[in-house]
Amino acid sequence: MSVKSAATILRQKLENGEFILAPGVYDGFSARIALQVGFDALYMTGAGTTASMHGQADLAISTLNDMRQNAEMIANLDSSVPLIADADTGYGGPIMVARTTEQYARSGVAGFHIEDQIQTKRCGHLAGKILVDTPTFVSRIRAAVQTRQRLESDIVVIARTDALQKFGYNDALARLRGARDAGADVGFLEGVRSRTEARQVIEDLKPWPVLLNMVEHGATPTISAKEAQEIGFKIMIVPFAGLAPAYKAISDSMEQLKETGLPKTEFTPQQLFRVCGLDDSVKIDEAAGGYAFEGGVDL
Ligand SMILES: C[C@](O)(C(=O)O)[C@H](CC(=O)O)C(=O)O
Numbered sequence: 001m002s003v004k005s006a007a008t009i010l011r012q013k014l015e016n017g018e019f020i021l022a023p024g025v026y027d028g029f030s031a032r033i034a035l036q037v038g039f040d041a042l043y044m045t046g047a048g049t050t051a052s053m054h055g056q057a058d059l060a061i062s063t064l065n066d067m068r069q070n071a072e073m074i075a076n077l078d079s080s081v082p083l084i085a086d087a088d089t090g091y092g093g094p095i096m097v098a099r100t101t102e103q104y105a106r107s108g109v110a111g112f113h114i115e116d117q118i119q120t121k122r123c124g125h126l127a128g129k130i131l132v133d134t135p136t137f138v139s140r141i142r143a144a145v146q147t148r149q150r151l152e153s154d155i156v157v158i159a160r161t162d163a164l165q166k167f168g169y170n171d172a173l174a175r176l177r178g179a180r181d182a183g184a185d186v187g188f189l190e191g192v193r194s195r196t197e198a199r200q201v202i203e204d205l206k207p208w209p210v211l212l213n214m215v216e217h218g219a220t221p222t223i224s225a226k227e228a229q230e231i232g233f234k235i236m237i238v239p240f241a242g243l244a245p246a247y248k249a250i251s252d253s254m255e256q257l258k259e260t261g262l263p264k265t266e267f268t269p270q271q272l273f274r275v276c277g278l279d280d281s282v283k284i285d286e287a288a289g290g291y292a293f294e295g296g297v298d299l
Pocket of ligand 1: 046
């Protein structure tokens with residue numbers, strides 16, 4: 001088993017110039033599926049966490065405790081696969097940002113992003129966002145960086161600006177430069193509006209690594225991982241890679257159950273539990289001398 005922390009693994013990937021594709025996961029099951037498919041990084045979406053944990057929209061409803069709890073569970077399903085987690089605004093001023101950073105680092109999170117919306121934030125792909133000023137944003141980032149240094153942690157600090165929508169490219173760029181100068185490891189221009197803008201931000205910030213948030217049907221054109229890499233992004237997160245298909249699949253099954261009296265399922269309980277580590281759990285029990293699974297679990 002790897003003893004290197006997930007944060008160190010993520011930092012080394014960035015230092016080696018590896019392109020990181022992190023699918024959005026929001027609960028244990030979606031994370032397990034992404035791990036089974038073989039991704040070597042995951043992204044914990046705040047939108048998905050809020051939808052699955054609270055049944056609510058991405059409107060600053062999840063608290064630090066909610067987000068940390070979900071991130072800790074996901075990060076530790078396979079600690080050799082780094083988790084990048086949404087940290088919204090950092091949940092307060094510099095003191096709370098420091099606390100968020102420390103809690104995420106101690107929970108095994110490898111990287112996280114902090115943005116410049118007001119506390120009652122909303123999804124970056126909704127209209128009407130309100131921002132804090134640049135010094136307030138930079139103080140959030142500085143608090144995160146200083147906490148990382150104090151803890152001697154490799155956790156990757158990602159600075160996200162939502163300024164594009166209201167203030168335009170030049171203001172957003174200035175905010176990212178301020179965050180970079182305050183020690184952030186990666187920049188994140190939320191809601192990139194065109195391929196030209198995507199190329200521009202890479203050019204204007206190089207060699208600083210930049211993250212692409214690939215929200216399909218949002219403010220950003222659809223850009224594949226291959227193209228994102230060619231443009232020069234170092235990380236691509238895909239927040240709705242799990243949530244959107246789950247909506248479709250669960251709706252179809254529920255509709256069929258309502259219409260026909262039977263749902264649309266094709267898996268045995270064993271198959272579903274195997275996604276969630278059933279066989280590893282059985283092995284742990286056997287290795288410890290337990291006898292609860294002597295006959296196996298297959299009917
Ligand atoms: C990245 C994001 O913060 C998330 O929660 O996954 C969201 C995604 C979304 O709601 O479109 C964001 O871009 O604000």
